[in-house]
Amino acid sequence: MRIGEIAALVGVTSRAIRHYHHIGLLPEPGRRANGYRAYSVRDAVVLARIRRLTELGLGLDEVRDVLADDAGRELVEVLVELDADLARQENEIRERRRRLARLLDGPVSAEEVVSPALAELLGTAPATDSPMAAKDREHLVLLDTTGVGSEVYAALRPLAEDPAVHALYERLDALAAAPLDDPRIVPLAADMAAAVPDEVLAAIPSGGPVMTGFGQALLDDYAPAQAEVVRRVMAALAARVAGRGTG
Amino acid sequence: MRIGEIAALVGVTSRAIRHYHHIGLLPEPGRRANGYRAYSVRDAVVLARIRRLTELGLGLDEVRDVLADDAGRELVEVLVELDADLARQENEIRERRRRLARLLDGPVSAEEVVSPALAELLGTAPATDSPMAAKDREHLVLLDTTGVGSEVYAALRPLAEDPAVHALYERLDALAAAPLDDPRIVPLAADMAAAVPDEVLAAIPSGGPVMTGFGQALLDDYAPAQAEVVRRVMAALAARVAGRGTG
DNA sequence: AGAAACGTTGACGCAACGGCAGGGTCAAGT
DNA sequence: ACTTGACCCTGCCGTTGCGTCAACGTTTCT
CATH class of the missing domain: 1.20.5 (Single alpha-helices involved in coiled-coils or other helix-helix interfaces)
Structure with missing residues (x-):
């Protein structure tokens, strides 16, 4: 038999057979005078065995071991x-x-490919056009992906519907073009830190080199005055954690 | 963030991130003075989106389309x-x-990875040390793999247990070293052809280029006198088919 | 100051072939 | 005699999603 004939007989491609030769799974048969490979029935039997085993899902080297x-x-x-x-x-x-x-x-959008818990949380939050709120939603999606977020959703639920929180976002939005010495920065940071529940604070991974880099990148993401607020909020939260740790 | 930081944050390897850059899935961020890539939170958000989509099983180019x-x-x-x-x-x-x-x-051997129908047929056949019977079993396994065999098993079942068939195998075995003019060849061929049931004859694919090559290889597989028997059996069967075709 | 632990580009490896290039061979038809 | 078409040959690149060096520079910790 020539290669095409044995291939059709057993039900594989000639290319696959040559591949088996190449990797030493099936020994090269003798050649005819013209260089064509000359296959015997025994070759067909072996090849059929190979095919059955690969169809079961075995890798070619496993097949080789089994035949060995x-x-x-x-x-x-x-x-x-x-x-x-x-x-x-x-x-x-x-x-x-x-x-x-x-x-x-449910409704599908590119951003909503998240855990069902977060999807529900984002669903309960009222629609808003606040850029800061949008940013926060992105951060939540990010946390969700890392697996960190899943424990804080319950604590965040009441905040999502709280009009007071909405007001905080608007105060932060207002600082988009403000100078670094704007008098609204300090009180806003205090109010925001106060709004973070203890459960959320406890669940946030506090230290580590990764969070250091992330914190810096987070600040870079905001306008100067807004970044200053975030910085102060983080400092206040850190102080709260330290105070509870020693107290 | 440096590449290792964003990688740890999102939960992928730095190598994967560089790969995404290479194929244009994730845009290259700016560089620091030392040449390190400098990632922002936005990059992390996009990267997290990529991770969620790939975890669902999407290919990277599909992810690119979706993000586009x-x-x-x-x-x-x-x-x-x-x-x-x-x-x-x-x-x-x-x-x-x-x-x-x-x-x-059931019991597993390398040769018995076959269809259950054939496995049963081979099981009913009595154990024998006849080389020709062993060869025939291999041929059946081969047919089974190609899918041709499944229709003839029922017709072959009675033959498997027939002592007369066993005697035929032994007569064929006896010709292993016989000359081509051995007087036992002609009557054995006649008896073997007579033993093939009509149902089996009808199910065997008669023509085609593949069977031509296979038939030749089949003959090469036997000793000269045995090959002569097989040749005569095939000729007799072909005549039976033709006779029925025209009659 | 040296080592550990980062970062950079570049290239090969993986599983099981598919597909193509650039040939040679063979049987049949014109 | 010539051509067509269907085969065959070797060899090399492409696929998917990165892992794993290699060979080198940077930062940081001790």
Whole structure:
């Protein structure tokens, strides 16, 4: 048989067969005078074995191992391991499909591909055109992705609907073009720090090199006066944590 | 933030981030004086979006498409398509696990990774040390892989337990070193052809270039006298088919 | 001052082939 | 005799999503 014939017989492509030769999975058969590979029935039998094993999901090197030792011992091991692997994959896929179903269930936007808990929290917050509120929502989405956020949603729920919080956002918005010595900075920082519940404060990872860099980047993200407010808020919160730690 | 910081924050590797830069999925941020990349919170938000989408199973170019158009329209399309794809994969995996379970259920050997129908047929055949019978079993396994065999198993079942068939194998074995003019060749061919049931004859794919090459390889697989028997059997069967075709 | 732990670009490796380039070979038709 | 079409050959690049060096500069801690 030529390569195309054995390929059609067994149901694989000639290209795959040459690949098996290349990696030493299937020995190269003899050649005819014209250089064509000349396959025997035995080659077809081996190739069929390879095909059945790969169709089960075995990798080519696993197939090689199985074909190598004549006994069926190793085969059982490999198959059991393979089944465990397939079971894992199946669970992964199911999990993804569950999340997909939840996403497609409600309204979908690019930003709302988040955990259901955060999706609900963002849903309860009233629509606003405050740039600072929008920024905060982005930060929440960010925290959600890192897995940090999931514990603070409950504590944040009452804040989302609180008109007082809305007012804080508006006061922060108003500082967009303010100078660094604006008199509204200090009291706003105090009010904002006071609005942060203890539960949220406790859940925020306080230290570490990562948070250092993140904190700096966070400040860079705001206008100068607004950044000053954020800085003071963070300082006040840090003081609260320290005070409780020693008190 | 430096690359390691944003990576730890979002939960991906720095290498992955550089990869995203390389393929244009995530824009390169500005650099510090020392050449380090300087990331902002906005970068982290985008990166987190990328991570969530890839975790759902989207490819990187699909992620790029989704991030490209601001509306969530395309996202829904992609997600629906993705879900269909995942469903397909899930079914594939389930099918493979079903076959695996069937295999691991009974005794497993490297050759017995075959369809359950053939496995049963091979099981009913009595153990024999006839080389020709072993060869025939290999050929059956080969046919099973190609999908041709599944229709003839029922017709072959009675033959598997027939002592007369066993005698035929032994007569063929006896010709291993016989000359081409051995007087046992002609009557053996006649008896073997007579033993092939009509149902099997009808199910064998008669023509085509593939079977031509296979037939030649099949003959090469036997000793000269045995090949002569096989040749005569095939000729007799072909005559039977032709006779019925015209009669 | 030296080491550890970051950062930079660049390139190869992976699984299982598909596809193409740039040839040679063979049987059949014109 | 010539051409067409269907094969065959070797060899190399592309795929996906990064991991893993290599070889080097920077920052930081001790």
